[in-house]
Amino acid sequence: MELMLERASEQIEVALKGDFDASSTAAFKAQLDETLAAELASCVVDMGGVEFIDSSAIGELVALFKRLDAEGQNLRLVNVRGQPAEMFQFLRIDKVIPIEVAG
Amino acid sequence: MLLDAATVYLLFRLFALNEQWPARILVGGALLAVGLREAALWYAVTNTGQPAAEYAALFATTHAVVANLLFVIALDVLYATQRRFDVLTDAGRLTEELLREENRDLEAKIATSASALEIERAEAEVAVKKASALYADQRTQLELAAKLQTATMTMCEDTPPWSFASWFEPANQISGDMLRTELTEDGAARVFVGDAMGHSVSSAMLTMLVSAALEQIELDVSPAQALERMNAAMNSHNTGMYVTGQLLLMHPDGRVLLSNAGHPPAILLRADGTVEMLGEEGGFALGMFGVQLSSYSEAEVQLRAGDLLLLSTDGISELQLADGSRLGDAGLAAMLAPVAGAGNGPGVLIGLLREQLEARWRESADKDDIAALAVGWKVAEGVA
Numbered sequence: 001m002e003l004m005l006e007r008a009s010e011q012i013e014v015a016l017k018g019d020f021d022a023s024s025t026a027a028f029k030a031q032l033d034e035t036l037a038a039e040l041a042s043c044v045v046d047m048g049g050v051e052f053i054d055s056s057a058i059g060e061l062v063a064l065f066k067r068l069d070a071e072g073q074n075l076r077l078v079n080v081r082g083q084p085a086e087m088f089q090f091l092r093i094d095k096v097i098p099i100e101v102a103g
Numbered sequence: 104m105l106l107d108a109a110t111v112y113l114l115f116r117l118f119a120l121n122e123q124w125p126a127r128i129l130v131g132g133a134l135l136a137v138g139l140r141e142a143a144l145w146y147a148v149t150n151t152g153q154p155a156a157e158y159a160a161l162f163a164t165t166h167a168v169v170a171n172l173l174f175v176i177a178l179d180v181l182y183a184t185q186r187r188f189d190v191l192t193d194a195g196r197l198t199e200e201l202l203r204e205e206n207r208d209l210e211a212k213i214a215t216s217a218s219a220l221e222i223e224r225a226e227a228e229v230a231v232k233k234a235s236a237l238y239a240d241q242r243t244q245l246e247l248a249a250k251l252q253t254a255t256m257t258m259c260e261d262t263p264p265w266s267f268a269s270w271f272e273p274a275n276q277i278s279g280d281m282l283r284t285e286l287t288e289d290g291a292a293r294v295f296v297g298d299a300m301g302h303s304v305s306s307a308m309l310t311m312l313v314s315a316a317l318e319q320i321e322l323d324v325s326p327a328q329a330l331e332r333m334n335a336a337m338n339s340h341n342t343g344m345y346v347t348g349q350l351l352l353m354h355p356d357g358r359v360l361l362s363n364a365g366h367p368p369a370i371l372l373r374a375d376g377t378v379e380m381l382g383e384e385g386g387f388a389l390g391m392f393g394v395q396l397s398s399y400s401e402a403e404v405q406l407r408a409g410d411l412l413l414l415s416t417d418g419i420s421e422l423q424l425a426d427g428s429r430l431g432d433a434g435l436a437a438m439l440a441p442v443a444g445a446g447n448g449p450g451v452l453i454g455l456l457r458e459q460l461e462a463r464w465r466e467s468a469d470k471d472d473i474a475a476l477a478v479g480w481k482v483a484e485g486v487a
Contacts, residue, residue: 055300
């Protein structure tokens with residue numbers, strides 16, 4: 001999976017491309033940890049390029065949400081589509097984490 | 104004039120010929136001859152007044168001087184050649200010495216490198232042995248962990264009206280998936296299929312935590328309430344991990360209560376050939392969010408004689424097919440549809456599942472753990 005991370009004025013913008021699974025969660029966590037350690041901020045994750053997500057990756061996103069929520073920051077998942085959208089809906093994660101499904 | 108020039112040159116050579124004693128003697132001799140002839144000439148001119156003899160003597164002396172001069176020049180050339188030869192010989196000797204020195208250095212370096220390599224090889228050998236021992240130890244530990252994990256997954260023998268068949272396949276030695284079947288005293292069956300996030304050692308340990316939590320809950324507690332309690336137990340451990348699962352309480356009269364915590368739906372293959380999906384309304388996975396979000400809905404369904412029920416994990420539904428697509432819940436249901444209504448038992452259902460998917464799963468690069476449990480109700484005796 002490719003990960004592009006950019007710090008905008010008030011938030012961290014992350015764009016993902018490829019399958020988000022157990023093989024890519026460590027890199028995702030490491031990059032987010034490093035960025036958030038420098039300065040805590042809300043995150044927007046663009047999942048427009050993600051075709052598949054597995055349980056490990058969902059766990060990583062939930063962990064990120066919990067961490068940001070505890071610090072008064074937000075996590076937003078945008079451009080979610082296909083299997084990831086179905087998974088978030090099925091697991092009812094969309095009831096807790098703001099998710100914008102691709103139009 | 105010629106005589107004067109020759110004399111000057113000879114004097115110069117006399118002093119220039121360092122350590123060339125034969126040449127110095129010859130040159131010195133020539134000078135002595137010139138001096139003697141000059142003296143003789145002076146004596147003859149002043150005492151006898153014979154100019155002819157003077158010229159003859161001068162001519163002879165000049166010849167002698169020129170001959171000596173040519174000899175000395177020849178010696179000079181020979182000497183210069185000798186010097187060049189000596190220089191070349193010295194250079195050759197020096198080069199040979201340098202080469203010998205370099206050769207000695209090279210041999211020393213090779214010996215040092217060989218020694219270092221030998222040390223490195225010995226160290227690598229020790230490291231490989233250690234790694235092999237560690238790997239063997241870890242394999243042993245994982246085998247033990249797998250046995251322990253299997254021990255926590257209680258599986259019932261076929262007991263009328265229930266018959267069971269399962270397919271449990273860890274992606275590695277231990278699994279993040281779990282199966283559990285229990286029978287109550289009044290003949291009801293409680294069935295749980297779960298899947299901890301990931302498929303690592305921590306996932307396997309989490310399944311044991313879930314098993315322990317489920318074991319604490321009485322068998323007659325409704326599935327929704329049981330999931331709520333399990334969720335509370337999971338959150339109290341604050342592992343940061345979650346487990347999806349589906350819990351069914353199946354009464355001997357065929358009435359089934361089921362509740363789902365973010366798990367793939369169960370597939371009901373009716374004896375009349377129809378296929379239904381159960382538990383599509385998923386609740387939160389266990390441990391995913393806090394206890395404030397721990398309300399689970401419950402569905403009820405009535406089995407009919409010959410019905411088959413399949414509970415499985417996403418290792419099956421998310422299996423990647425040859426064309427790159429995922430099987431999916433609907434794809435799985437469609438694949439199993441031929442079993443419905445054919446009077447088959449759960450063994451046939453699991454057999455079809457393995458026949459269709461096992462080879463694909465084994466060659467899959469990103470395979471997940473697999474757990475599938477087929478339950479038959481009032482299947483005729485003798486049917487697999």
